[in-house]
Amino acid sequence: MPEEEKEVQQRSIKSLWTTLMEIFDLSKPYRFRFYAATVATIIASAIWLTVPLGLRELLDAVFESGDADLLNLLAIGLFFLFILQAVFSFTGNYHLEWVGERVITDLRKKVYQHLHRLGFRFFAERRLGEITSRLTNDVGSIRTALTDSLPQLLTITFSLIGSVSLMIMLNWRLSSVIFLTVPVVTIATRYFGKKIRELSRGIQDELADSTAVAEDALSAVRLVKAFVREDYEVDRYQTAVEKLFKTARRKVVLTQLFWSGVGIMFMTTLVIIFWYGGQEVLAGRLTAGDLVAFIIYALNISRSINQSSRLYTAVNSAAGASERIFELLDETPEIEDSPGAKPLKNVKGQVTLENLHFAYEDGRDVLKGISFEGKAGETIALVGPSGAGKTTLLNLLPRFYDPQDGSILIDGQDIRDLKVKSLREKISIVPQEIHLFGTSIKDNILYGKLDATDEEVIRAAKDANAHEFILETEHGYDTPIGERGVKLSGGQRQRLAIARAILKNPAILLLDEATSSLDSESEAQVQEALYRLMQNRTTFVIAHRLSTVQHANRILVLDEGEIVEEGTHLELIEQKGLYSHLYELQFRDLDADSQLNMRF
Numbered sequence: 165m166p167e168e169e170k171e172v173q174q175r176s177i178k179s180l181w182t183t184l185m186e187i188f189d190l191s192k193p194y195r196f197r198f199y200a201a202t203v204a205t206i207i208a209s210a211i212w213l214t215v216p217l218g219l220r221e222l223l224d225a226v227f228e229s230g231d232a233d234l235l236n237l238l239a240i241g242l243f244f245l246f247i248l249q250a251v252f253s254f255t256g257n258y259h260l261e262w263v264g265e266r267v268i269t270d271l272r273k274k275v276y277q278h279l280h281r282l283g284f285r286f287f288a289e290r291r292l293g294e295i296t297s298r299l300t301n302d303v304g305s306i307r308t309a310l311t312d313s314l315p316q317l318l319t320i321t322f323s324l325i326g327s328v329s330l331m332i333m334l335n336w337r338l339s340s341v342i343f344l345t346v347p348v349v350t351i352a353t354r355y356f357g358k359k360i361r362e363l364s365r366g367i368q369d370e371l372a373d374s375t376a377v378a379e380d381a382l383s384a385v386r387l388v389k390a391f392v393r394e395d396y397e398v399d400r401y402q403t404a405v406e407k408l409f410k411t412a413r414r415k416v417v418l419t420q421l422f423w424s425g426v427g428i429m430f431m432t433t434l435v436i437i438f439w440y441g442g443q444e445v446l447a448g449r450l451t452a453g454d455l456v457a458f459i460i461y462a463l464n465i466s467r468s469i470n471q472s473s474r475l476y477t478a479v480n481s482a483a484g485a486s487e488r489i490f491e492l493l494d495e496t497p498e499i500e501d502s503p504g505a506k507p508l509k510n511v512k513g514q515v516t517l518e519n520l521h522f523a524y525e526d527g528r529d530v531l532k533g534i535s536f537e538g539k540a541g542e543t544i545a546l547v548g549p550s551g552a553g554k555t556t557l558l559n560l561l562p563r564f565y566d567p568q569d570g571s572i573l574i575d576g577q578d579i580r581d582l583k584v585k586s587l588r589e590k591i592s593i594v595p596q597e598i599h600l601f602g603t604s605i606k607d608n609i610l611y612g613k614l615d616a617t618d619e620e621v622i623r624a625a626k627d628a629n630a631h632e633f634i635l636e637t638e639h640g641y642d643t644p645i646g647e648r649g650v651k652l653s654g655g656q657r658q659r660l661a662i663a664r665a666i667l668k669n670p671a672i673l674l675l676d677e678a679t680s681s682l683d684s685e686s687e688a689q690v691q692e693a694l695y696r697l698m699q700n701r702t703t704f705v706i707a708h709r710l711s712t713v714q715h716a717n718r719i720l721v722l723d724e725g726e727i728v729e730e731g732t733h734l735e736l737i738e739q740k741g742l743y744s745h746l747y748e749l750q751f752r753d754l755d756a757d758s759q760l761n762m763r764f
């Protein structure tokens with residue numbers, strides 16, 4: 165075998181072992197139950213192993229000694245043995261599967277919790293479908309291995325060891341026929357195992373890809389329909405699942421070849437045992453009972469090996485899946501509390517930016533030395549051309565990303581010295597794209613403060629100009645919102661998002677004004693709600709409306725990651741710089757009063 169291939173194989177066997185151990189580690193809290201179940205399984209297997217010996221006695225009682233009383237006694241004895249075996253087998257399997265299901269539940273929780281700890285960078289690099297596939301398909305694959313295969317593995321191991329020992333005791337020469345097949349099976353298992361493991365991982369990857377394709381399209385169903393791209397999306401999904409089918413078929417071919425090969429070998433071995441054993445009986449060196457018992461043990465071994473080869477493929481599939489799960493669990497969250505981080509309390513809302521430098525990718529600075537001091541309660545509008553870095557700047561305040569250089573201070577405290585959760589608790593974000601959950605209207609508002617009373621929810625909705633339209637819906641606050649809120653208009657969705665933000669009662673507000681048009685009545689209601697929300701809070705707003713910039717205490721004009729102008733609306737108009745240029749472009753011919761719907 166070439167050195168390189170050998171290394172890959174060794175590495176993969178090692179990684180199989182490591183991942184299995186990692187899964188096994190998860191069962192630590194349930195070790196007592198696990199060991200008790202193992203003992204019950206050993207006892208059940210041991211009882212099962214005595215059955216052929218009982219049968220041998222039974223047959224010899226008939227054929228050799230002709231003893232009818234002994235025959236009755238043995239038959240009753242065997243019956244009770246079966247009952248006892250069933251009881252132990254049930255107990256062992258039940259508790260082993262219990263541990264398996266428990267471990268999987270813990271694993272699901274652990275993975276999901278970990279996903280929530282990971283930052284924006286992680287999610288930006290992956291598709292949602294791929295991540296959900298890990299939670300469902302990969303964990304499902306490990307589940308099968310743990311709950312089905314683990315009990316089998318134990319039974320098979322004991323049954324194999326026991327059958328082999330008893331066979332040798334019965335007739336060692338006949339036993340050696342069986343052992344001749346062992347090296348062949350071992351080599352085949354290693355060869356096929358590696359291939360199957362690789363294919364299993366491929367299948368999980370392709371499954372994740374196809375899930376991602378479907379999720380992408382289904383979550384943008386409006387876009388798909390608007391562009392009449394149903395057929396295109398169906399094609400895309402078909403291509404993905406057909407690719408999956410091809411890999412799955414290759415796995416089936418390999419797996420079946422392996423099983424069939426093992427099967428043929430053992431049936432041949434059995435024929436040899438029949439023939440050779442028959443000779444021994446004829447020669448008087450073996451009784452008929454001995455031969456029957458021997459053959460049952462041989463069948464036992466054959467069945468166990470067959471099962472273990474199936475088991476091996478299941479375990480290999482699980483190893484492929486668990487590699488992916490543990491890769492995910494190894495992802496380190498980029499934003500975490502620093503040691504000694506303090507909670508942010510009694511916030512006034514003074515925000516200072518000191519020489520901020522930020523890049524998503526090395527060498528391509530998006531923010532280039534932003535410095536600014538915002539007083540508590542001020543409204544600060546950010547304007548500038550597309551791609552100037554406005555959204556990026558807002559994303560740094562709740563620490564969705566950390567700057568490479570420079571710092572952000574809130575009331576004089578560096579946000580990296582604060583507990584992340586306490587920082588984010590004090591900041592509300594109203595983005596352009598409002599996301600609503602498929603729960604009730606009330607639950608969507610409650611997201612801002614989970615323990616709010618009904619009165620608080622209603623007050624927030626009233627302040628957000630949402631109360632009236634909520635009452636007009638079929639079940640009022642309990643009306644469910646369709647998947648992603650499709651049953652609500654754009655303005656209504658915004659007002660719900662504002663109600664949610666009001667309920668959170670933040671000291672700092674980050675607002676990305678929507679650019680999509682609303683009708684003027686709806687627009688006026690949203691604006692009014694926003695102004696109410698902005699009262700007594702430090703607000704950073706990416707402004708697209710003239711009314712917003714006119715009312716802002718200060719306007720920061722960003723261009724290519726730098727603040728190029730700063731001042732009030734009138735001051736900036738007088739400067740005749742970028743701001744006045746943008747203003748000219750957008751508002752030149754319009755009368756200020758009718759400009760509410762215009763965008764920057």
Ligand SMILES: Nc1ncnc2c1ncn2[C@@H]1O[C@H](COP(=O)(O)OP(=O)(O)OP(=O)(O)O)[C@@H](O)[C@H]1O
Pocket residue numbers: 288524525530548549550551552553554555556557
């Ligand atoms: N997640 C990301 N990964 C890499 N680059 C990004 C990411 N998000 C934004 N950028 C890049 O950073 C730059 C600034 O983007 P940003 O969204 O902050 O601009 P903006 O001023 O808010 O623009 P707009 O008004 O169009 O929303 C752009 O060049 C953009 O391509």
